[in-house]
Amino acid sequence: MYWLMKSEPNVFSIEDLRKYTLTPWDGVRNYQARNYMRDQMKIGDLAFFYHSNANPSGITGIAKVIREGYPDHTAFDPENVHYDPKSDLKKPAWFMVDVEFVKVARSLITLERLKKIPELKDMLLLRHGRLSVQPVTLQQWQIILKLPEWE
DNA sequence: GCCAACGTTGGC
């Protein structure tokens, strides 16, 4: 499957992703996003890396899933900002995947630009803006990959 | 910094 994963660049940017051989996608505390990571993301799946809360916001690169859903340990640690007392080792509430850097776009594919492409009008990104991990259809993936911003 | 959209919590 194909995906879109959001990150605020002032917290974790595509350049941070590029720096590490492995990035645990921790801290997601939304059930729908959790379910995608726990149940549906598979090794080798590709995801658009989206910069949110940026100016401008948009797709900036591609990441690859290299480990499938496993418990997000940051939920167990009271010192961690993502701590959640509802989650523990015996019955973890939150899950994450590991991803790695694949590529960065030559220039940002802005949200404004995506909105102008009629074939993308049903993209979850444009309909349910707040979901931080979301599926992308094959058709949407291909349309976006053909944009000149990648070269 | 504002605020609309939307997810979560908790009283009843």
Next chain:
DNA sequence: GCCAACGTTGGC
């Protein structure tokens, strides 16, 4: 199980 209050996301 409803729904008001509240919190968060994220574009602008």
